[in-house]
Amino acid sequence: MESLKLLAPLAWRNLWRNPRRTVITLFVVSVGLWSILAMASFITAWGQSSRDATLRLLFAQGQIHAEGYLDNPNINRLMDPPDTALLAALNAPEISNWAARLELPAVVRSEYKTLPVTVVGVLPEAEIRISSIPQKLVEGRYLSGPEDDGAIIGLNLAKRLKTALGRRVILMITAQDGWLEERSFDVVGIYDADTAFEDTYIFTGRAAMQTMVGLGDEISQIAFEVPEDEALEGVIASLRAAAPAHDVRQWRKLSLIMGAMDASMAATVYVWMSVMMVMISIGVINTQLMAVFERIHEFGLLRALGLKPAHVLVLVTLESMLLIGLGVLIGMLAGAATVWGLAGGIDLSAFSQALEAFKSGEVLYLEIRPMDYVIFPLAIWLLGVWVALWPAWRAAKISPVEAMRHAT
Amino acid sequence: MQHKGNEMKAIVSCKGITKVFGKGELAVHALRGIDLDIMEGDFATLAGPSGSGKTTLLNMIGALDHPTEGEVSVDGQSLSGMSKSALSDLRLEKVGFIFQAYNLVPVLSARENVEFVLRLAKVPAAERRSRADAALAEVGLKGMENRRPSALSGGQQQRVAIARALVGRPRIVLADEPTANLDSKTTAELVALMYRLNQESGITFLMGTHDPRVMAHSKRHIEMEDGKIISDTRS
Structure with a gap:
């Protein structure tokens, strides 16, 4: 010293x-x-x-799916709405918002073009809280409720389809019975996100979509938002415990690129x-x-x-x-x-x-x-x-x- | 003077000291079988032409270097086989050095330079300060304690070096050309100072020098040539 x-x-x-x-x-x-x-x-x-x-566009911090859905997303791998145990876990204070959706692969057709897309049936009230798509509308309006059978499409997709607000597009989705169901939807809103997202996703009311493909209240995913990233692992664990038959993943596992x-x-x-x-x-x-x-x-x-x-x-x-x-x-x-x-x-x-x-x-x-x-x-x-x-x-x-x- | 004739004790004892630098055909024999005792209270000069081995012998005695052959003892303690750390301790406790260049630590004041060896020796702060100030006063630098070396003349710096060499109360002070860079007046003052310290305090000095003014004060004159002592006379 x-x-x-x-x-x-x-x-x-x-x-x-x-x-x-x-x-x-x-x-x-x-x-x-x-x-x-x-x-x-x-x-x-x-x-x-x-x-x-x-994550604010669609993924949120995590999602719950039926087992096997992510490997082969189709109408035969859906799940029921959350039961009491899962509802309790989803309403825990660590989760700020959640939304149950029906997401299925589809084909969209206009007078000029036919393109593969993914259609997402949503509950507008829940989506407004968890997704930024309602704020990204550049034309028209957002969906008014689960029965709203209008279509919200991306700006770039509208250009590629040569369609516009107020015109109609045809959506074709494989229904519950295995047949290809097709229906026309009014374009009620156009959103502006990134090009790849715009080309992929079309949004409509969840009940309207369920009706179209012959479903009851089945859904394909529950997206949940966890504001504190540090809490995410704990939330995932509690959701897995509440829904052991389901596939619960955080965003890093949902989007490998992200x-x-x-x-x-x-x-x-x-x-x-x-x-x-x-x-x-x-x-x-x-x-x-x-x-x-x-x-x-x-x-x-x-x-x-x-x-x-x-x-x-x-x-x-x-x-x-x-x-x-x-x-x-x-x-x-x-x-x-x-x-x-x-x-x-x-x-x-x-x-x-x-x-x-x-x-x-x-x-x-x-x-x-x-x-x-x-x-x-x-x-x-x-x-x-x-x-x-x-x-x-x-x-x-x-x-x-x-x-x-x-x-x- | 504390000498008592035949009872004088050898502070330094060199027996058969040989130092060879280099190997084979390039080998240089700097010292060739030196036998020398420096007695307590000696005020001795080591003279000889450049390359005669004066500095090498001083380095051996000061535990700065080790001989190729032979044995050096300081205050009865053989330097052979001592670790670097033990040699550092021995230099700290028993040997004071005054070098040709002023060799002060430039970032330390005069007092801090003198105190440095006392701090290494773990002397308590109060005693350290009083001893450093007394040593500086002894060499005529009272009032200049806080000056850095750059604010002191060459003579004053060498006085600080003398104070530093003495403050640890060494058994022997080794000085290698201590007046080489000084003018006549300063040289005369410093030689007188060292002589007074030898006379009054009995401190043993061994100085390597060419300077006749230093040799004039010498009580023992050792002459070297080609690594050998050719004469050793007392006056």
């Missing part, structure tokens, strides 16, 4: 013997960490925005961190080696005066700890200041076409994730100190006589 009291102030003063070099190293460390923290916040916000936008995107965004942050760490390591090693070689004579003097090799190791390591620690502190403050400065959101509406490919919202809201401010700074500090051990070890190994021969 006494040695530390002696060496720590000496290490601190040694840092400022060459202020320019110290400032450059601080700059490298702090900018590196700042970029990691800012990128982590940005990527997280982007991921969150993309995820929310996609799950992969989510994972790749996290990986991007770690790839960036690795790149920054390599750069910081090179900077720190370079700085500390220069600092050691410039002071070889002095290390010899200190050794001659009675400083032990271990003391020299500690001295140089302390210098690295202080230098990188200060850089990390500045980087953390800069990272936090950046996020706070952009707390009002980053408006990316100018890039809305490009954003459609990422299914992202137009305004990204950055936020500080406390664990980022523990893990990334600690990782950089530890790595920096670790790589600086080599120059420190070299300084400790210097023979006093050889060192004293070096010019001052």
Whole structure:
């Protein structure tokens, strides 16, 4: 401890013997960490925005299906409306909203074209709470109730079918009896989402659809919304317990692309961190080696005066700890200041076409994730100190006589 | 003076010291079978031309280097086989160094430079400070304790180095060309200072030097040539 009291102030003063070099190293460390923290916040916000936008369209945070439906979605793999146990689980406080739907593959036909689609029969009252489609209408109206037999179609699908609001389209769906049932639907609303979604999904009243295909109150899915992602695993478990015969999945398992995107965004942050760490390591090693070689004579003097090799190791390591620690502190403050400065959101509406490919919202809201401010700074500090051990070890190994021969 | 004639004790004892740098045809014999005792209270100079082995011998005695053959003892303790850490302790406790260049730590003040060895020796803070200030006062630097080396003249820096060498109460002070970079006036002052410290406190000095002004004060003059002692006379 006494040695530390002696060496720590000496290490601190040694840092400022060459202020320019110290400032450059601080700059490298702090900018590196700042970029990691800012990128982590940005990527997280982007991921969150993309995820929310996609999940709000239709998926929600999870869905319940009859066993086997997802492997072969057809009218023979439906399920009954939720029973008492499942209703209780769906009405738990962790679940903010849920909606029961009938979703079946179909063919849509206009005067000009026939295209494969998926028809979703919905309860409008529940959908308004759980899906963003009602807010995405650009023409017409949303469905008024479960018996509403109007069709809500996507903007791009309308273009491809060469149809429009107020015109009729024919929907063909395999009915309960195995026959292909066809019926005309008025186009009552047109929504604007991303192109792939618009081309796929048509919405109508659930009761109207059930009647068309000869069903009672059977449904194909229950979508549920869980605002806190941390609670999702627990909710899935309780739903599985309440409906053991059903297939309960969270969104990552429903949309593998979304799950992969989510994972790749996290990986991007770690790839960036690795790149920054390599750069910081090179900077720190370079700085500390220069600092050691410039002071070889002095290390010899200190050794001659009675400083032990271990003391020299500690001295140089302390210098690295202080230098990188200060850089990390500045980087953390800069990272936090950046996020706070952009707390009002980053408006990316100018890039809305490009954003459609990422299914992202137009305004990204950055936020500080406390664990980022523990893990990334600690990782950089530890790595920096670790790589600086080599120059420190070299300084400790210097023979006093050889060192004293070096010019001052 | 504390000497008592024949009862003088050897602070340093060198027996058959040989030092060879390099190997084979490139081998340089810096020391060739040196036998030397430095007695308590000696104010001795080690003279000789460049390359005669003065610095190498001082390094051996100061436990900064180890001989190829032979044995060095300091204060009765053989240096053979001691670890680097133990040699550091021995230098801290028994040897004071004054080097040719001023060799102060530039980021420490005069007081902190002097205190440095006391901190390594774990001397309590209050005693450390009083001893450092007393040592600086002893070498005529009272009032300059807080100055950094860059704010001191060459002579003043060498005085700080002397204070640092003495403050740990070493058994012997080894000085390698201590006046090489100083002007005549400063040299005279420093030699007088070291001589006074030897006379009043009985501190043993062994100085490697070419400087006749230093040799003039010497009570024991050791002459080296080609790694050997060619004369050892007392005055």
